[in-house]
Amino acid sequence: MPPRIPAAALALLLSVPGCSGGGADAARPGAKVLRIAMSEEPPQLDSTRATDQVSIFVLGHVMEGLTRYGRAGEIVPGVAERWELGDRKAVFHLRERARWSDGPPVTAHDFVFAWRTAVDPKTASEYAFILYPVKNAEAIASGKLPAGALGVRARDDRTLEVEFERPTGHFLALTAFATYLPLREDFYRARPGRYAADAPDLLSNGPFVLSRWVHGASLTFEKNPRYWDEESVTLDRIEVPYITPDANTVYSLFKDGKIDSTGLGRDQLPLAQADRFRMRAFSTGSAFYMEFNHRPGKPTANLHLRRAIRLVFHPGEFVSKVLGVPGTLPGTRLIPRWVRGVAEPFVREHPLDPVRPDLVAAKAELALARKELGGTLPPLLWLTGEGAGASREAEYVQYLLSSRLGLTLKIDKQTFKQRLAKMTSGEFDVVSAGWGPDYADPMTFADLFASWNENNRGRWRNARYDALIREAQGTVDPARRMDAMAEAERILLDEVAILPTSEGGAVYVLSPRVTGVVRHMVGTDPDFTRARIAEGAR
């Protein structure tokens, strides 16, 4: 839509330079409106195809699945009010009051249709794999079976039956994921290829509806009066009047009082400090690590060399001196501290002895490595991405390896897509890598290094590790699952298949009038659905 330039605007500008223009401020008095900026416009609001943070943020505010994440990251009932989860199947009972924003109830058929659509090869959903625990999903995505063969059916309008391909202990975390959201068939089919392309083309069943979307410029979410839990939603509206990836601009908008919250990059931290804003740190849920190349012929395929590197690397020093972002934690394991085990954090239920830096032991390992590799150690190739953070990390490791071990590190900085291509083809010795969780369960990290997982870019293979992951994937018994994954993680770390560096953290600022904002490690983040605005505040 071309921008409208009101004829009166010029006169206004010339006569009243101090007037605070703009419709947002002139909204009806007492309306509780939260304003934020977005880094980009949501690329994909069709839930069967959404993969990125921004789209999932929007979907988390306008949609609701069978389950969702609560304040503490626990799984809470969503459209389903209760369920029975077994080894072979699960039954979900949908709540009577769950409604679409245009009136009709959300039924079990809406889930059946959505899931079939997501695994249909014609949809070409990148996240079809997340439905693979459902019977026949993989065969359908591979074109071997029709979409109708998917192991999900509506016993009646309010009962959804799911048949599993294999026992899936983390299924309730999966049903909170975007790909599992419901879609109403008549609405979807009425917009061939255009579902969710604009605000009127998206049907909601969540706390808000997307009422306005000016591409690239702004989005408006209005409270959904038909949402079953609408009493818990106190905001009248969420406005996104600005979309830009420029972090300095967004910070300026916050400072100017135009938005209520924003994340801070490393460059904005000192500014916010000087401006005396209250900063809040939180954990983003991601794990970061050095991924070694284990392909034959690579120096990093040598265990002693990897051990030597681990013995000189100090995650605590790395996080405080190099990353310097509050909320970031030293990486000591594959599975981050926030992930739950059976009842408590996984790392507390399965403690590990920390590895302490030890220069003498490191040099002994290096000597062994040199002997096994035939006397000389070639320079190591460090593959990393663009950006100042990636450079700082690379230079730190370069300095560390050269000063402590006399190793040479060559840095290969690549754009995102090129780096992915080189990771897949194995053109690296060490790559600075990370993983953002898809669901709140250790398995989202644990199966990464199974030999069949294509995200295992270093091609590390360990039969015992594979067997343990299979074991954890073969049962819904929480204790057995957690034990198997803990044992697998121990093997991974003993073998230094990867070297954990940090657990992602970030900092944000929030207007003092806003409370009840929840930060999640997985799914919708930040979560403003139950945010509150103080009475009488601007």
Next chain:
Amino acid sequence: MIAYTLKRLLAGVVTVFFIATATFALMHAVPGDPLAGAKVRSPEIRANLQARYGLDRPVLVQYAVYMRNMAKGDFGISFTQQNRSVNDIIRQHFPVSAVLGLLALGFATLGGVLLGSLTAQLRGRMTDRTVLFLVVVGISVPSFVFAALAQEGVLLWNAWAGTTVLPVAGWGTFRAMILPALSLGLGTLAFLTRLMRSSLLEIVSQDYVRTARAKGLPGWRIFLFHELRNGILPVITLLGPALASITTGGFVVETVFAIPGLGRYFVQAVQALDYTVIMGLTVFYGAFLVLMVIAVDIAYGWVDPRIRVAKEGGA
């Protein structure tokens, strides 16, 4: 005249064809996979995606299909926004870039002609030197640096005034457009000032100006009807290409001021290897630039018969 116009337009179509072909070839030669994401897709999911975008067919077939669709005016569906056509992206965001570009160019032309005339009149004096110094600064400081500084300044101004004097960022009201247009037009303004000044200085010593002065015409008449009218010609020549370059070159300013212009989509598409958007926008921008150049040539030929005759004779 009509034959000349047709000939130029035909040459333009051929140019655009070559732009499209070269972009297609370069885009496929760039390393990296448009379908690669942070998380590896399994083979069957990859295959489904490739089939959806026709990437499972030989490159030459892809090229043929693409060119045929393009000839029909269909640029295809974006790889990143899978339910949005490239045509929609152009339709919705080019007007924003165009409005911003026109405003910036208007500001640059007005300012350039005014300052150029002023410095030419006051040659060698303090005002002249100060403006010339600022012109050098304006040409050398990139627009995004000025944009960031201007934003910081407005932030301070707003805080001092206790109200919104000018918006820090955003789009939709005229007031929101002022700062971005100034930032974007500053370089061109500086350039046009210098051009205008040198053009006027050359004219001041022409015979007809001396004649006018000898006839005893008042200074303002000489300036308006003899000096300015002729001195402004080089500026007009530059307006077409300047509009194209301002309109297509504003992506950094668009990012800084959170403006939903086309430039941002272009840059994002290149980073994401979004084939259809890269192709669509390159061809569109290419065609726009070619059209601007042709428009200026035709307009110029229409204004100045000598040029038309020379071109027709030469062709």
